[in-house]
Amino acid sequence: MSAVKLYTANTPNGRKVGIAAKELGIDYEFNLVDFKTKQQKEAWFVDKVNPNGKIPAIVDPAGPNGKEVRVFESGAILQYLAEKTGKLLPSESKYEAIAWVYLVNTGLAPNLGTTVGGGGAECTKLCDSSS
Numbered sequence: 298m299s300a301v302k303l304y305t306a307n308t309p310n311g312r313k314v315g316i317a318a319k320e321l322g323i324d325y326e327f328n329l330v331d332f333k334t335k336q337q338k339e340a341w342f343v344d345k346v347n348p349n350g351k352i353p354a355i356v357d358p359a360g361p362n363g364k365e366v367r368v369f370e371s372g373a374i375l376q377y378l379a380e381k382t383g384k385l386l387p388s389e390s391k392y393e394a395i396a397w398v399y400l401v402n403t404g405l406a407p408n409l410g411t412t413v414g415g416g417g418a419e420c421t422k423l424c425d426s427s428s
């Protein structure tokens with residue numbers, strides 16, 4: 298089976314997807330996106346990987362109906378990988394689990410970023426200093 302291509306960097310959002318891929322036993326190819334050279338804004342990345350020019354993002358050559366699919370936004374990627382493997386989202390608690398992912402991504406994470414650091418800019422600064 299073809300490996301899922303993971304595009305990421307050393308940030309909280311970036312680490313989420315790697316942790317999920319390991320936990321779910323997904324065969325994935327790790328691609329470190331270089332924030333120093335703004336690789337996430339390069340045309341190939343925006344065209345083929347994430348039109349929003351951010352990590353994390355994945356490209357799965359073996360997506361639905363055997364066709365390549367790209368997925369961006371950490372919450373959408375977590376849901377995609379769980380559904381692909383048939384793990385973590387049992388029907389009786391699927392929407393409870395998805396609701397928690399939304400809560401973290403739209404409520405907790407942005408507020409935490411704003412309170413603790415400077416939101417997106419701080420995230421980028423952290424990446425720059427840790428890569």
Ligand SMILES: N[C@@H](CCC(=O)N[C@@H](CS)C(=O)NCC(=O)O)C(=O)O
Binds near residue numbers: 310332350372
């Ligand atoms: N809501 C998005 C946030 C994505 C995001 O802000 N990514 C940051 C790193 S944590 C990024 O790519 N920053 C670089 C940039 O904006 O150029 C998600 O959950 O995936």
